[in-house]
Amino acid sequence: MSNKFSSRTWMQLLSTVKAVLVISVLTVFLGIPQTLLAESASAILKGAPEQAISAWEAGLLEITFIDVGKGDAILLHLPDGRFAMIDTGYEQTAKKVVQTIRALGATRLDLVVLTHHDKDHVGGYPHIVEEFPIGKVVQSYDFRDKKKTVLVQPGTDLVDEGGVVLSVLGPWKSYEDENDASLVTRLAFGKIAFLFPGDVVNKAQSDLLNRNLDLHADVLKVPHHGRYLGFSPRPFFMAVKSRFAVITSDEPNGEMPEGSVLRMLQESGNTVLRTDRLGTIRFLTDGKKLSYQTEFGGSM
Numbered sequence: 599m600s601n602k603f604s605s606r607t608w609m610q611l612l613s614t615v616k617a618v619l620v621i622s623v624l625t626v627f628l629g630i631p632q633t634l635l636a637e638s639a640s641a642i643l644k645g646a647p648e649q650a651i652s653a654w655e656a657g658l659l660e661i662t663f664i665d666v667g668k669g670d671a672i673l674l675h676l677p678d679g680r681f682a683m684i685d686t687g688y689e690q691t692a693k694k695v696v697q698t699i700r701a702l703g704a705t706r707l708d709l710v711v712l713t714h715h716d717k718d719h720v721g722g723y724p725h726i727v728e729e730f731p732i733g734k735v736v737q738s739y740d741f742r743d744k745k746k747t748v749l750v751q752p753g754t755d756l757v758d759e760g761g762v763v764l765s766v767l768g769p770w771k772s773y774e775d776e777n778d779a780s781l782v783t784r785l786a787f788g789k790i791a792f793l794f795p796g797d798v799v800n801k802a803q804s805d806l807l808n809r810n811l812d813l814h815a816d817v818l819k820v821p822h823h824g825r826y827l828g829f830s831p832r833p834f835f836m837a838v839k840s841r842f843a844v845i846t847s848d849e850p851n852g853e854m855p856e857g858s859v860l861r862m863l864q865e866s867g868n869t870v871l872r873t874d875r876l877g878t879i880r881f882l883t884d885g886k887k888l889s890y891q892t893e894f895g896g897s898m
C-alpha cells in the first residue's frame with residue numbers, strides 16, 4: 599500500500615472528525631497532519647514525517663484511541679485485516695465513533711470488548727451494533743445477571759493469531775465498584791504491548807499487582823481517565839513501565855486528569871498523550887517499531 603493511499607486514508611479520518619466537530623481551525627491541518635515519532639527500543643521509523651507514519655497495511659497493527667471526551671472508544675486494526683473494538687464511547691459520541699471507524703476502513707467488527715458498564719464505555723454500543731456486523735462481544739459480567747457471573751475468565755486469550763495475542767488479565771472476582779470490575783486486557787504484538795485496563799482503580803489495581811501478572815506495556819491506556827481521588831496509582835504505573843500514557847479526558851467540561859497523576863506518569867518515563875489536548879490518537883506498529891500520530895499534533 600503506497601504512502602499516497604495512506605495519507606489519503608488519514609485525511610479521510612480528519613475530514614470526518616472535522617465534519618462532526620465543526621472545528622474550522624482544523625482545516626489548517628488537513629493534508630499535513632503533524633506526525634510525531636516515538637522511539638522504539640531499537641529504532642525510529644525513518645523518512646519524512648508525513649511518510650514515517652502510514653495507514654494500516656497487512657502485517658501492521660494499528661490502535662486508534664478515538665476522542666470521545668472522558669470516555670473510551672478504541673479501534674484495533676489487526677495485522678490480518680480484522681477489526682476489534684475496546685469500548686464504544688457515549689451514546690452522544692456514537693455518530694463520531696461510527697464515522698471514524700468507517701474512515702479507518704472497518705466494515706465489520708470481529709470482536710467488541712466492553713470493559714464495564716459505565717455510559718462513557720458502553721453508551722455507544724447500541725449504535726455500533728446497528729451499523730456494523732459484529733463477530734463476538736465479550737464483557738466481564740452479564741449486567742442482567744444479579745450474581746454478576748464472570749463471562750470471560752482471566753487467562754483467556756481473545757485473539758491469538760498472526761503474532762497478536764490479546765489476553766484477559768482480570769477481573770479475578772466481583773467488585774462493588776463498577777470501575778474495579780473492568781475487564782483488563784493486554785495486547786502483545788512482537789516486542790510491542792498495549793495495556794487496556796478500563797477504569798480499574800484502587801482495589802483492582804492492587805489485585806492485579808498481587809497476582810504478579812505481566813502488566814508491562816509500551817502504551818498504557820491510563821485507567822479511570824487519570825482521576826483517582828485519594829489513592830496513588832504509582833505502584834500500578836511502576837509495574838506497567840509504559841513509555842506512552844494515553845489519557846482519555848474532557849478538559850472543556852472540567853474532567854481533567856489530576857496534576858499529581860500527570861507528574862507521576864512523567865516521572866516514571868511516560869510521554870503523556872491526552873485526547874482533550876490532542877484529539878484522536880493513533881499508534882502504528884510492526885511489532886518492533888512504534889509510531890504515533892495525533893489529530894491536532896503535539897503532545898500534552
Ligand SMILES: [Zn+2]
Pocket residue numbers: 668669670716718719797822823
Ligand atoms: Zn470511564
